[in-house]
Amino acid sequence: MKQEKSFYLAPYDLNKVFEYFKSRGYKVFGPTIRDEAIVYDEIASVDDLPVGWMDEQAPGFYRLKKRNDKAFFGYVVGPHSWKKFLFPPVLTLFEAKRENGKFKVYDVNTANEKYVFVGVRACEISAILIQDKIFGGGQYTDPNYIKRRGNVFLIAVNCTEPGNNCFCASTGTGPRVVAGFDVLLTEVIRDDLHYFIGVPGSEKGEEMFVTLGFREAEEFEIKEAEKDVNEAINKFKRSVDLTDAVEVLQENYENPLWEKVSEKCLTCGNCTMVCPTCFCNTIEDVTDLAGQVAKRIRRWDSCFTMDFSYIHGGSVRYSVMSRYRQWMVHKLSTWKNQFGMLGCVGCGRCITWCPVGIDIVENLKLFKESTVKL
Amino acid sequence: MEVSEREILVVEKNPMLPQIFQIRSRKQETSDTFTLELEPVEAGVEFIFKPGQFNMLYVFGVGEVPISISGDPEKVSRVTHTTRMVGTVTKAMGKLKKGDLIGVRGPFGSSWPVDKCSGCDVVIVAGGIGLAPLRPAIYYILRRRENYNKAILLYGARTPDDILYKHEIEKWKSRFDFEVYVTVDRGTSGWKGNVGVVTTLIPRAPFDPQNTIAFVCGPEIMMRFTALELIKRGVSENNIFISMERNMKCGIGLCGHCQFGPVFVCKDGPVFSYSQVKNLIFKREI
Amino acid sequence: MAIETLEKLLAEHPFFKGLKKEYLELIIGCARNVFYKPGEFIFREGEEANEFYVIRDGKVSLEFSSPGKEPIVIQTLEDGEVLGWSWLVPPYYWHFSARAVEPTRAIALDGKCLRTKCEEDHNLGYELLKRFVTIVEQRLQATRIQLLDLYGSQ
The missing domain is CATH 1.10.533 (Death Domain, Fas)
Known part of the structure; x- marks a missing residue:
């Protein structure tokens, strides 16, 4: 199932991708290890990725474990999800200030940051599309979400090794990434091989590949990647029929x-x-000690x-x-x-x-x- | 003017930012209930709403609460709310005076289907503060009285002192085309009216159940009993409408708090037909 | 003449609606027309319950009295409603007082007379009890709702 164009990226080519976006004013967020878990945070280079780590999961159980290889995306998902960037856990909705016994309301969400999400899984893209519907698809929309969402460049990664608690095949949201990305990567790792197959999913994605001058992937390189993705569906340990x-x-x-x-x-x-x-989410109202400035804060x-x-x-x-x-x-x-x-x-x-x-x-x-x- | 053009523009784009209104008048209705009449600080702004809808009212630094609109839908230069002082925000709101400012987001939610049935008898059943969200429907109906057959108000309050809009109720009673029955749960000396819960008025009220549309608002238990009593008289479940209350933080279906099974009370409600909610309303803790 | 009028009044009253003519005739023998001025007691708590009343028009309040307090009104009854069922239940004493609030016209039915007729004809007894049970059920429901103090501030 060859895409229109597939590109070959050597592992450290990802640094070129990160630099490409950083030089264009983006913040790059991706997986990294903190407190013995893989979390999503700002990353500087490939070295911040959980290289050679995987996660073991069971009900009520999560441990990081060394892999036998140097895979970049050899884990499944950690406690974080991308919603923390699009729908922040704490957000000030507005500030109200007392002036001459009256008050005025000020919108404080004027920043316009651009983000790259690195390593978004198929299930996570589905989750983002669901939140798009919630915050942006109804009669009333959340302008803060919409602004953030519009500023995301999304680099997806195909899953080749579903975790013990994964059941995206049952929900129809994975393991293969099919839509909603700017760039899709499939990591191929063998004893003597380590590379990525990259596919653009948007004009911006295509522009990136062209600008960075990556070569097109060879047929056999694509085949190896496809094999891993195709086999993933047979590796699930959990399934449930959700039809009814x-x-x-x-x-x-x-x-x-x-x-x-x-x-x-x-x-x-x-x-x-x-x-x-x-x-x-819920709302908290706070004021300063003098009662002159009030804030409305939205929290998860x-x-x-x-x-x-x-x-x-x-x-x-x-x-x-x-x-x-x-x-x-x-x-x-x-x-x-x-x-x-x-x-x-x-x-x-x-x-x-x-x-x-x-x-x-x-x-x-x-x-x-x-x-x-x- | 206190709010500049630019700020109003921002307000219109973001449904979580309130518009600033000024309190034009404040009236104490009962010991714990008051009515505020608000007008937009910005001149020439019209407030258009449908009977049964609500606003989110923001008291500076204290918080925001959903309050139904209780004024005349055709007086678009101002907006009226009758509120009972029960929580932190409503108590703070009760202390506001004429001229003070208040934040308003809205109008939100569904409305009483006042045009659903022309030529029908319309029966309005209110319990306690539940009369407030029904008052806009009463104004609407009385203004187009010829579109309905009988118009009946059945209103139950706790005691005679808890009756809302007393003068207005007297005015309504004096009309020949509006039948108003008031009852209280507990009579006090000097009370010459009915004693008994509001449901006891239903068998007495002169309406044609086959050709009736009913709007019911009050505590949830009162609405359930009322709906059953109306059904007992032969009113169709599809013609009985109730107004639900749930926790609300946003009023626009984004915060999740007001979920009632598959619906959001804030945007799918608060007004629902009885047939729409009857499968859930008797289940516990939904 | 008077009997004819009573028959018509009874037949039209919601409580007796649909009752067989023969039963109505039996009941009429126990009925009389009554009128109460506002403030007038129809019966008092503790008195023997010998009658019940079907209200034609007016308003009656059911009350309790308590020393040092205003009488507590439990419920008001109006046109088309029925007042009193203590005549049905031994030892036949009123548990509340009933007082006319407005000029009230009613038909009083002699309890002793009816009890005897019901004992003689159980079909009549069943018909009447069915009607009373409906009223008792309604009053009980209303009382239960009242107990909830729905509009109270908790």
């Missing part, structure tokens, strides 16, 4: 199974923080808190069960009513980063089994 998830979950709001599946839940909200599609919120559903008199969802139910039904069911697609991209982060290892895939299977019609 929307109906099954909405028909089972009162199934006693909810008590069981949420039994261990600590309502810590980790799953919502690591989820690349979770978009809920989680449906696992009591405050989340508070109305006069109390919280609508006071039990742990109902808050877990809200999250899971939203992800795999009501999201579809709201935005036309599921809110899950199969990245497995919520399973990995749940301190007690609650497993959305296994739980969905339980509901499907409990409603098998005779």
